[in-house]
Amino acid sequence: MMNGSARLLGYSGLLPQMAAIGTMLTGGPELYWTAMAVAYGYAAFIFSFLGGVWWGLGLAIAQPPRWIFVAAVMPSLIALATYLPWVLGWDWPRPSLMILAVALIASPLVDRLIVRGREGFGGWLQLRWHLSIGLGGLTLLAGLL
Numbered sequence: 816m817m818n819g820s821a822r823l824l825g826y827s828g829l830l831p832q833m834a835a836i837g838t839m840l841t842g843g844p845e846l847y848w849t850a851m852a853v854a855y856g857y858a859a860f861i862f863s864f865l866g867g868v869w870w871g872l873g874l875a876i877a878q879p880p881r882w883i884f885v886a887a888v889m890p891s892l893i894a895l896a897t898y899l900p901w902v903l904g905w906d907w908p909r910p911s912l913m914i915l916a917v918a919l920i921a922s923p924l925v926d927r928l929i930v931r932g933r934e935g936f937g938g939w940l941q942l943r944w945h946l947s948i949g950l951g952g953l954t955l956l957a958g959l960l
Contacts, residue, residue: 822942825942826946828946828950829953831857832854832858832957833953835850835851835854835857835957836854838850839851839854839957851912851960852908854912854953854954854957855897855912855915858916858950858954858957859897859898859915861950862890862893862894862919862922863891863894864890865919865922866886866887866890867887869883869890869925870884870887872929872930876930876933883929886925890918890922893915897911897914898911908958909958911958912955912957912958913955915954916958917955919947919951919954920947920951920952920955921947923940923947926939926940926943927940
């Protein structure tokens with residue numbers, strides 16, 4: 816069973832993205848791009864954090880999948896790659912937000928492969944789906960605004 820405070824803190828992790836979107840919608844043109852950059856940064860941070868979760872699972876579970884540590888470094892590399900357009904002055908952050916949104920929404924598929932056939936991950940996996948669809952959806956919305 817999932818710890819109640821873990822669930823509450825997990826769902827509260829959607830609040831920064833909601834605040835960024837709220838600012839994009841109501842903060843006026845002087846705050847719009849800053850709020851969009853915050854939405855990008857938060858999505859990139861959380862996606863990188865998921866790689867750390869996968870790394871920790873790889874160290875914690877007996878006989879982890881062989882590919883787990885490669886998968887664990889990919890979120891940080893993808894987040895870095897989505898940051899480069901800003902650095903290079905290309906079209907940003909909308910395309911980067913879209914990439915991160917899709918990656919966040921798809922990320923529980925990796926979790927499912929990691930814990931496949933292992934006991935005790937049901938509540939965690941359900942929470943991961945909720946949070947990833949939530950944050951991915953909010954990130955997609957930020958990219959569409």
